[in-house]
């Protein structure tokens with residue numbers, strides 16, 4: 001691989017996880033770009049302006065790096081209108097359209113990965129959104145609906161023709177949800193079929209999988225989701241590997257410092273009570289694989305203060 005070519009390393013959107021606090025930690029470790037959690041186009045347009053869900057979903061720290069806002073929906077006009085209004089907020093550097101979410105409540109409304117079954121509608125949404133905003137418009141998609149309908153190549157071509165500026169391809173079908181292995185070879189087929197940038201996604205969890213995914217897909221970048229949970233350092237680690245440079249991982253004491261910083265920042269933003277609840281899953285990720293971590297996690301889930309949580313975390317090594 002050419003070490004001088006810049007490979008973009010982005011944080012994949014994860015609902016309930018990739019908020020401004022977590023994203024900032026990833027940016028500090030060399031993440032190049034991130035995406036908000038998904039936002040319902042229709043919900044956003046019809047919600048009163050101050051509704052908490054949207055206030056939190058759309059919040060961004062000014063010092064974060066480039067941030068796309070991700071919308072989902074199935075009505076081209078709502079999608080275009082939401083894109084225009086989100087553009088006007090002046091917070092985002094791109095609009096990303098979700099054509100990959102497998103959740104029943106999303107595909108039931110013909111949104112997310114259900115759009116891969118209706119390429120004509122997907123193309124219309126893409127074209128309308130593109131026409132509604134001066135920002136770059138990207139799409140996050142999968143390989144298709146199921147094994148019998150792997151239409152990623154023709155689907156990507158339709159999106160390119162609709163004017164989309166880039167694609168992120170998760171190497172699974174909708175029916176696979178998150179199971180099995182991501183098919184990087186199939187992502188390579190998409191990369192070969194279009195001339196817009198293609199970002200590979202799925203199962204990139206360390207520097208070895210990152211280098212392998214790049215070699216197989218030939219993609220312009222990697223989007224990392226679950227591998228970054230409790231591990232924002234993954235970006236620095238992969239960047240070092242891309243440069244052929246040495247990398248020193250954080251000590252567990254530094255990991256705890258970061259976990260507690262995330263907790264404090266979340267508490268300042270959302271209040272201590274919500275932060276304590278929301279941080280439980282993050283504490284579990286930060287401590288995964290450590291000796292005695294299961295017992296400590298049970299105690300953390302009962303803890304009433306962050307001081308108590310920190311004392312528990314510091315008992316681990």
Ligand SMILES: Cc1cc2nc3c(=O)[nH]c(=O)nc-3n(C[C@H](O)[C@H](O)[C@H](O)COP(=O)(O)O)c2cc1C
Pocket residue numbers: 012013014015016017037038070098100101140170201202203204223224225226227
């Ligand atoms: C908890 C969770 C929430 C997710 N939420 C979103 C989302 O809001 N929008 C989206 O496009 N993908 C979402 N995804 C999919 C991820 O962005 C990514 O495509 C998938 O996890 C595969 O990448 P990975 O193997 O690096 O995790 C979510 C995944 C997880 C695990």
